[in-house]
Each structure stands twice: as structure tokens, then as C-alpha cells.
Amino acid sequence: MAIFRQPQSGLELQDQVAQLYTETREDVYRYLLTLGVHPPKAQEAVQEVFLRLYTSLKKGEKIESLRGWVFRVAHNYGLKVRARQSSEEKFDPAYETRLMSPSANAERELLDREKMSRLNNAVEGLSEQQKRVLFLRMEGLRYPEIASTLGISASAVGEFLRRALLRLKKVRDE
């Protein structure tokens, strides 16, 4: 991943951040939901994160991986928001019921659906940290980026991920 160079004109920078925003916002939004942040707050947070990114770049900060930066700031911001909403229920995306309901994806084959549902159960069974590492990996982040997002070492990321996959592997064997 090349070091991001600040473009010459301010407009170019705006375009660059706006483009990243369009490409990445849904991913960051989804990640915040998995952290238990409610949808409206999560959406707000995503927008805020990109504005912070723009501010930081505008100030001349060198950021090595924009995507990694966005997830790291979103993660911290999300935990803060979630702490504030602690009196309310933690948001539960409830993928399981969606996956189980036949109307949700009628075109999907029954077998496939069952497998996804099993996989979902297995993912639910992972420890909190394993889940986060897995989700971030699936969002295409590299180990050092995941590590700095979660505040653990890159070798711990590898180990968490390995353990998580070993557990998920069992689902395939069923």
C-alpha cells in the first residue's frame, strides 16, 4: 500500500476523500452495527469519521493506509458512541432470523441457506475479539491495520484469526 500523497489542489483532495467515502461507507457502517451501534448513530459516525479524515489530510497528516485509518477511528468512535447508548439496548443486527426467513432470500437454495445459517451460528459462537478480527479481515484489512484498530499486536491478530477459522472450519466438516 503506497503512502498516500496529498494532492496538489484542495479540490482533488475533496474528490479523493469523497470517492473513498462512497466506496467504503457501507463497509464501515456495517462494521459499526456489528459493534452494537444503532443504525442512525452508526450512519452519523461514518460521516463524522470521513470528515475527520478530510480534516487530518488537509492539515498535512501523512496517512499510510486510508482504509485502515478509517476503520481504526470508526472503531474508537463506535465504542464511545456505544458507551453513551449503554442505557439502551445494544443493537443486534439479528442476521440469524433474516437468514432463516425464507422470504428474505427466496432465490437462494435451501442447502446454501442452511450452511450460511450454520456458519452464522458458528460466527456468533466466536469470542468478541475473534469476531472483530475476522470481520476486519473480511473487510480487506491487513494484519497490522487490524492490530492498530484493536490495539493488539499483529501476531495476536494472526493467532485470533487462526483460532477463529479453526472453529469455523468445523462447520464445513458437518
Place this chain on the structure above:
Amino acid sequence: MNSIFERHPEQDLLRYLDGELSARQSRRLAGHLEDCGRCRAELEEFQATLADCASFRKTVVAQTPEAPAPWRDLYRDFSRIDESLANNSLLVRLMRPLVHSGVPRWAFLAGLTVLIVLFSLNQLRQAPSVQAATLLKKAVAVSQSQPHPARRIRVRSSRHPEFTRMSGVQAALVQVAQAEAVATLFQKANWDWNDPLSASAFEQWRDRQAQKTDEVMAVNDPAEPSEHLTQIRTTSAGGEVESASITLNTDDYDAVSERLVFRDQEWVELSDIAGTSTESAGGAGVPTVEPPVRAAEPPSRPAAFAPGSSASISDEIQVLSALNGIGADLGDPVDVSLAGGKVKVTGPAEIPAQRQEEIRASVASLPHVEVAFTSLPPSPTPTVVSAPNGSAAGAVNSPMQARLEKQLGGHAGFDRFSTQLLDLDDAAMQRVYALHRLAQKFSPEDEASLGSKDRAVLDELSRKHIAVLAEKLDSMEKILAPALSALGGTAASVPPAAHANWQPAADDVFRSASRMDMLLSRMLGMTPGNASPSELMTALGELDSDLADCRRALK
């Protein structure tokens, strides 16, 4: 790395797939894969599982509830940021049309001069004071519209020792000498001492000043670079306070810090150390200089704050206790040591800025503490023990696992079983490590040299770890015992240990817990190797007995 390649590099297969190995390691592993069918098979398993995850992600993406509102167009915000960010670049922008329109050079320069003059006048006089007043008004309105919980603030000053206090509560709380001196200063200046670090206290003071100048600027907190902060600095020609500045969080108008400079050049700094008070207050009783009630005698700890004295074990305990209050002694890679007359709290710079700030804040009020987060190469995480040679077929088919699965009614049952156990085991091992660290840090001799209060804090910390550990262990046994007995496991009787001190007992706990952890991990197929039901039951019994001994030795 060398030794691992002589065996099967299970640990590295996933890293290899994910492109996280160095080029050299990758080449070596690729070479090994050519010769080793077992590892190739395992690699394929990982590939297939990752493919499953990818299609699972696709399903999840399709099922994620859409964002509740249309996504905002950020361009307008970008322009707003541009404006607020760069007051000086405003000049540049104003000049740009002139430069491009072919205006003669002298006219351009004259225009520029006029602009500079206008701009500076504007900067110096009107704009900042309007800006400051508006900002303060907003901040006061926001703080009044929300419940304002009591919070802990840190007070530093040029002439008095540092202390912390609660603010925002009606209280004649602080009667400690140094607090009294600062309180007097504030009262003389007519500055609300009850809630001194607030936009309203600042606004009230500012409104009273007849002749004043304001500055408003964006500032950066190095510990939290993504946070937007705005600082208002007001200088007054009369009154006790010569200048005062308040730093507000631009996002929620929360007052983060304040600095007052008095006429006689004494200064006082107030800062919010939010987020650390609630947990720690209920927990291990973190010592602070602020007595909960009016102290009958002069405070007993001033010696600890005398400048020039150096840190003692007692200070170290206070730091450990404060870190325990925010859970930083469990998961975080934070180290505490006593060196060079200081209690040093160190950790890697990779810890998120917010957590770093929490850690700093938790120990901010304690004497002789130095906190440093540095980018050192991360210490390798303890990896699971590999079997010396491929005795079992990888992590998949331990013979015990097969028997257990049968016993538990199939894969699904086994999965639930192992998930529960591994989570409990993780939580238990965290406590084991924390307890072990305490025992290593404070030898029985060290402990004997402590005052009764410090000994109580240390005692409480150890007890807490033991209590949680015992609880997790109990839950593990409830899940394990029926399954293991059904497989014919019996626990060998363990001779009871009896240590006079809790430290060696904690060492035993560490040893037996590590053994239990390893056997469990083998039984569940997470680590290659064999573990019989009886071995695991015996290990659990040993750990139980060691834990009881440790508890007893704590007296």
C-alpha cells in the same frame, strides 16, 4: 522461525495465505508445501473456510439493514472545514482571482496590503470576540440541556502540589491544604469553584471583564489526533485573573481543560479526567488526596507528594490498583515497573489513542508516575504449544475430540461445548497471568515493608483475581465434569499444598493453570497432541487445590 519449519508450520499457513509472511518466510513455506501433503491439505482447508467466510460476508452484506437516511453529501462539509481550518489560507484564496485576472503587479500588492490590514484588524478586534461569545453561549446551552454528571478533574498549579477533585457537585468536599489554597485563589477571582472547569464558569468570568481581548483557535491534542478541539483565550486588563483559556471539544462542546494565569503570574490548570472515576471508585479504592469527608486531622499522605522524594513500592501498588480500576491489567499489553525513582507505565504505541488517554488519566493523579507508549517491536504473543512431531493429524482429529463429539451428540454439541470452554478458559487465564505478575512483582519481603493501607490494596487486587478465577474455573468444571466422567475419566488425588506466603502459592497456580490450559486445548483439537480425560480432570483438581491454598495464604 527456524525450528518451526523442521516441523509442520501450522501456525503460519494462514499468514502465508493472507500474504503476511516475509518474502523469505513465504519461499520457505512454499518449499515445505511441495513436500508435505498434510500441510497442503490443511492449507486447502483454510482456503475453503476463507471462501465460506467470503460468501457469508456477501450474505451479510445483502441482509444488512440499509442506512436509515440518505448518505450526506460531504462536499459542503469539506468547504466548511476548509474555512475553519485555514484562516491564513483565506488570504491566499482571496488573492487567487487577482493573480489569475492579470491585474498589474502594483495593484495586486496594494490590494494585498489592504487585505492584510483589514484581515488582521478583523482578526484582532471583532471576529474573535464574537466567535468566542458565540462559542461559549453554545457550550453553556449544550451543558444545560444535558444532565451534568459529577466528574473528576485534575488541578495542577505553579505553586501547589497537584490534586484531583470531583466537580459539579454541591460540596464542601475538599479541605486538603493544597486544594484550599487554590480554592481561595478562585474565590478571590470570583470564579465558580464548585464547577470551575465549565463553559459557564468561564463565560461568567469573561462577561465581567470590561477590557478584554479574545483569541479563538483550533488546537490539537497529540494523544487524540482525531479529536477536534477549539481553544478560547481571553486576556483581561483588570481583575485578579490576567488571562484564561478554555479548550472545548468542537464536536460536543465539552470543556476539556482550562488554564488561568493570575496577576502575580501564578497559574492553575484544570483538566477533565473523565471516564476513570466511576469504575475505580467502586473497585479497589484507588487512593487519592481527596478525602470523602472532611478529614479530622491534616491529611496523612503529604509526604508522598513532597517534591524530590522518589517512588516507592507503595506508589507502584497505587498505580497497579488504578490500572486495575480500568481493567488495564488484564488485556492490555501494559507494563508497570519501578525504576529511576519513578513508577514507569509502558506500553506499545499501537494501543489506540483513546485507550492510552484512559490509561494516562487513570494514573494522572498519582505521584512519581511516568507513562510512555513507544513503538517497539511487539513481543511475540504466546503461541499454543505444538507437538514435537506430527503425532496427531493436525488440529482436526484428536482421538479425544472424536469421542467427545460422540458423547455430546455430534458436531453442533461439540461446538457449543468447546466455544463455552475456550471463552471461560481465556477469561480464567487472563486472571492467572495478572495474579502471577503481582506475585512476581511483590515478594513476601517487599510486602512486609508495606504500610497497612498499601498491603490492603495489594490484598484486594489479588483477591479479586482469585475470585474471578475461581468463578470461571467452577463454570468450566460444571461443563467438563459430566463429559469427562462419561468417558471414564477419574481425577487422581492431589496432595494438598500449604504455603506460608501467597506468592509461591500463586506460582503454583500459574503452573497448574498453564498445564490445564494446554490439556484443554489439546482435548478440543486446538493444539495437536493427546490429552486423556483423567489427565485433564487431575489438572483441574490440582488447580483447584492450588487456588484454595493461595486464597488461604492470603490470610
